[in-house]
Amino acid sequence: MRCVRVWFKKMGMSRYVSHLDLMRAMTRAVRRAEIPLWYTEGFNPHPYITFALPLSLGMESLYESMDMRIEGESTNEDIFNMLKGSMPPGIEIVSVENPFNDPKEITYGEFDIFFDCERKTDSVLALIEEMLSADELIVQKLGKKGRHKVMKDINLIDFIKSYRVGSLENRVKLTVILPAGSTTNVNPSLLADEIQKRAEEKLSYTIVRKKLLLENMELFR
Amino acid sequence: MMISKEVEKILPLVQKPGKYTGGELNSIVKDKNGVDLRYAFCFPDSYEIGMSHLGIKILYSAANERNDVWCERVFAPWHDMEKAMRENGIPLYALESGDPLTDFDLIGFTLQYELSYTNVLNMLDLAGIPVRAKDRPDLTPIIVGGGPCVCNPEPMADFFDIFSLGDGEEVSDELFDLIIACKKEGTTKKEFLKRAAQIKGIYVPSLYDISYNDDGTVKAITPKETAPVKVTKRVVANLDKVHYPEKFIVPFVEVVHDRVVHEILRGCIRGCRFCQAGFIYRPIREKSADTINTQCQKLCHSTGYDEISLSSLSTSDYTHLEELMEKLLEWTEKEKVNIALPSLRVDNFSDKLMGYLSRVRRSGLTFAPEAGTQRLRDAINKNVTEEEMLSTARKSFSGGWTAVKLYFMLGLPTETYDDVAGIAELAQKVVNEFYNNPDKPKGKGVQVSISVASFVPKPFTPFQWEAQDTIDELIKKQNHLLSSVKTKKISVSYHKVNISFLEGVMARGDRKLCDVIETAWKKGCKFDSWDDSFLFETWLESFEECGVDPLFYTSRKRDYEEILPWDHLDYGIRKQFLISESKKAYENETTPHCRIKCAGCGSNMINGGECDAMRQSMV
Numbered sequence: 033m034r035c036v037r038v039w040f041k042k043m044g045m046s047r048y049v050s051h052l053d054l055m056r057a058m059t060r061a062v063r064r065a066e067i068p069l070w071y072t073e074g075f076n077p078h079p080y081i082t083f084a085l086p087l088s089l090g091m092e093s094l095y096e097s098m099d100m101r102i103e104g105e106s107t108n109e110d111i112f113n114m115l116k117g118s119m120p121p122g123i124e125i126v127s128v129e130n131p132f133n134d135p136k137e138i139t140y141g142e143f144d145i146f147f148d149c150e151r152k153t154d155s156v157l158a159l160i161e162e163m164l165s166a167d168e169l170i171v172q173k174l175g176k177k178g179r180h181k182v183m184k185d186i187n188l189i190d191f192i193k194s195y196r197v198g199s200l201e202n203r204v205k206l207t208v209i210l211p212a213g214s215t216t217n218v219n220p221s222l223l224a225d226e227i228q229k230r231a232e233e234k235l236s237y238t239i240v241r242k243k244l245l246l247e248n249m250e251l252f253r
Numbered sequence: 254m255m256i257s258k259e260v261e262k263i264l265p266l267v268q269k270p271g272k273y274t275g276g277e278l279n280s281i282v283k284d285k286n287g288v289d290l291r292y293a294f295c296f297p298d299s300y301e302i303g304m305s306h307l308g309i310k311i312l313y314s315a316a317n318e319r320n321d322v323w324c325e326r327v328f329a330p331w332h333d334m335e336k337a338m339r340e341n342g343i344p345l346y347a348l349e350s351g352d353p354l355t356d357f358d359l360i361g362f363t364l365q366y367e368l369s370y371t372n373v374l375n376m377l378d379l380a381g382i383p384v385r386a387k388d389r390p391d392l393t394p395i396i397v398g399g400g401p402c403v404c405n406p407e408p409m410a411d412f413f414d415i416f417s418l419g420d421g422e423e424v425s426d427e428l429f430d431l432i433i434a435c436k437k438e439g440t441t442k443k444e445f446l447k448r449a450a451q452i453k454g455i456y457v458p459s460l461y462d463i464s465y466n467d468d469g470t471v472k473a474i475t476p477k478e479t480a481p482v483k484v485t486k487r488v489v490a491n492l493d494k495v496h497y498p499e500k501f502i503v504p505f506v507e508v509v510h511d512r513v514v515h516e517i518l519r520g521c522i523r524g525c526r527f528c529q530a531g532f533i534y535r536p537i538r539e540k541s542a543d544t545i546n547t548q549c550q551k552l553c554h555s556t557g558y559d560e561i562s563l564s565s566l567s568t569s570d571y572t573h574l575e576e577l578m579e580k581l582l583e584w585t586e587k588e589k590v591n592i593a594l595p596s597l598r599v600d601n602f603s604d605k606l607m608g609y610l611s612r613v614r615r616s617g618l619t620f621a622p623e624a625g626t627q628r629l630r631d632a633i634n635k636n637v638t639e640e641e642m643l644s645t646a647r648k649s650f651s652g653g654w655t656a657v658k659l660y661f662m663l664g665l666p667t668e669t670y671d672d673v674a675g676i677a678e679l680a681q682k683v684v685n686e687f688y689n690n691p692d693k694p695k696g697k698g699v700q701v702s703i704s705v706a707s708f709v710p711k712p713f714t715p716f717q718w719e720a721q722d723t724i725d726e727l728i729k730k731q732n733h734l735l736s737s738v739k740t741k742k743i744s745v746s747y748h749k750v751n752i753s754f755l756e757g758v759m760a761r762g763d764r765k766l767c768d769v770i771e772t773a774w775k776k777g778c779k780f781d782s783w784d785d786s787f788l789f790e791t792w793l794e795s796f797e798e799c800g801v802d803p804l805f806y807t808s809r810k811r812d813y814e815e816i817l818p819w820d821h822l823d824y825g826i827r828k829q830f831l832i833s834e835s836k837k838a839y840e841n842e843t844t845p846h847c848r849i850k851c852a853g854c855g856s857n858m859i860n861g862g863e864c865d866a867m868r869q870s871m872v
Binding site: 048049089120 | 256262269271274276277278503505511558559588
């Protein structure tokens with residue numbers, strides 16, 4: 033038995049597949065591919081498949097990974113070739129590797145937020161620059177207080193590790209690095225929603241998770 | 254799939270957007286310019302319910318086998334999605350192409366239960382299509398209905414252009430050919446309907462005049478022009494030769510039955526007198542174990558599912574069940590595929606079958622005695638004895654099961670309060686059986702769950718003439734049952750009686766109900782089978798406004814001589830047979846099942862005299 037890490041992209045319509053639904057869809061994909069899975073040895077044997085970090089519903093990603101335990105002598109390339117034709121629509125397999133980091137080490141995520149503007153992008157660019165260069169950008173986040181869920185005010189500026197903003201035709205692209213992982217997590221939609229709220233024109237946006245990073249800003253591999 | 258920017262904008266606002274995007278594994282996308290007929294197959298309920306339905310999988314796959322037809326799926330959007338669609342002016346669209354229903358030539362609805370009727374109207378309206386057939390003068394789209402409810406489609410007669418009676422697999426092809434020909438010739442809708450009425454199994458409601466007596470009963474059903482006096486349902490002769498999909502669409506969103514389903518037989522040999530399915534799907538036809546085994550394996554491989562459900566009205570009546578289980582277990586154990594056997598009977602639950610069941614993953618055991626006393630079980634022809642039930646319970650407890658679910662009905666014809674109390678007594682005997690069993694699982698208690706439905710008399714059953722218990726009567730019986738249960742080891746759950754009441758009205762209704770359904774829908778009724786969405790008061794208002802008394806349909810015992818609203822539809826079951834079964838019920842007299850002795854229901858006659866039960870009884 034050994035563990036492999038399968039890297040894949042989740043783009044287009046598959047962004048509407050929730051994390052739970054993705055787990056079931058990928059388990060079925062692995063079964064269709066006839067991967068020699070290792071099964072747990074309990075009363076109710078099941079395959080051992082885990083995902084590094086859940087992706088929010090509606091978000092696309094270029095950098096998703098799934099760990100699974102396999103039996104037999106298959107190489108990573110064999111597994112890749114088996115999986116290639118079995119992925120559900122919208123999921124594209126990128127590579128199969130040996131796991132290097134523990135998913136617990138994931139600290140940051142790098143995201144692209146694309147805003148589609150109906151009019152000129154200048155005012156949106158200016159708005160984002162203004163919001164992100166201020167000392168405070170307070171938004172409400174659903175947090176926990178003991179066992180209860182409450183709305184908490186947080187200052188997004190404290191959490192933004194770095195950002196870049198630019199535009200192409202009627203699209204504004206905001207690239208931002210935010211905490212992501214098991215300890216602190218800030219959903220980039222909090223930022224996108226706030227920009228949407230403050231914009232003069234009606235903006236729609238999409239978010240792509242591009243990378244997962246460790247505490248020292250190296251890539252999670 | 255190619256959903257529009259407008260739809261993409263509303264998807265983040267709704268629950269489970271994956272229900273509205275299409276693009277699932279094995280869904281079929283064709284070039285719309287390369288086909289002659291576009292067919293929208295609609296299930297008038299939520300995605301999770303519709304995607305669990307086997308019929309849609311079979312007919313979707315069969316239609317798409319043709320190069321000149323593209324069949325797509327449509328489901329009723331849930332309340333939140335409907336609201337967002339209406340607010341943004343988005344018409345109802347099909348999941349494969351994202352095109353609005355108005356782009357389609359044929360729109361089919363499967364009518365699986367009476368309480369989905371308002372959803373049909375709502376879906377048509379959401380697509381911008383007039384709900385009444387007379388307000389749709391153009392040839393296309395043609396609206397067709399199918400499924401078990403079309404054995405009495407009269408309450409929906411004003412909304413549909415045509416109905417398809419019986420098995421849909423073969424008649425669909427003939428219908429497609431006719432529509433393609435009519436489109437090419439540029440015929441009128443009237444001409445199309447005239448020709449459609451000539452296809453066996455196709456019922457064109459607008460070609461029949463219904464007149465009524467002063468008391469509201471049907472006086473006469475008169476065919477117009479060349480429409481046949483009786484429309485006979487279609488039957489697939491051989492299940493081994495009929496199309497069965499090699500691929501199922503695999504939804505991302507979890508649906509109710511998320512597994513491979515295989516229909517191992519159609520029809521039923523039992524003839525339980527309350528059961529509509531047991532009569533309208535006759536004659537019994539079995540699939541061979543080899544066919545089922547091969548098809549199951551292909552389906553598991555194309556979907557990645559890890560569970561197979563062997564489906565039928567009575568799975569343990571399948572003659573080759575042991576052979577089939579052996580064949581399946583050969584590969585399913587290795588591939589970690591679980592086999593589920595729903596609809597088992599207590600009287601032929603063998604030790605060997607028990608052995609097979611314990612080799613696959615253990616789920617709960619469910620049995621359906623239907624009635625609490627032997628007398629009532631005889632009256633409804635359930636043909637199960639108490640001893641058989643207890644012996645099966647004993648076997649299951651020895652096999653390690655500790656939870657048993659028992660299905661019953663309240664409000665059956667001839668039922669007394671003693672019969673109601675008998676349900677609790679029978680459940681208590683099952684509990685006692687557990688504690689008297691030396692082999693019982695150590696250190697565990699037993700849980701017997703009783704689930705009680707309200708009996709609704711249905712067309713084409715021996716009880717089609719019966720009065721249905723009133724809401725008050727059913728509530729009294731429910732309370733009597735609750736007070737008869739003396740232990741916490743027995744839990745009782747039951748259906749909402751208001752919903753059963755409306756189901757009863759629709760099941761044996763006539764065309765006067767069309768106005769009521771339209772009124773109720775306009776007042777906001779939809780998803781009526783969902784407890785949270787069901788608006789009983791609004792329904793009562795709608796009956797009142799239309800001057801229709803619902804009790805006329807439910808509480809009235811009919812004479813055998815009365816012309817019933819569905820008398821011009823022929824499901825193969827002779828009326829004389831139903832009358833004799835109805836009389837036997839009052840004598841508490843049973844009818845042996847079809848393999849012991851042919852009861853002469855007549856259904857084999859529409860299958861060229863063939864019936865698998867007759868063949869097997871001669872061996």
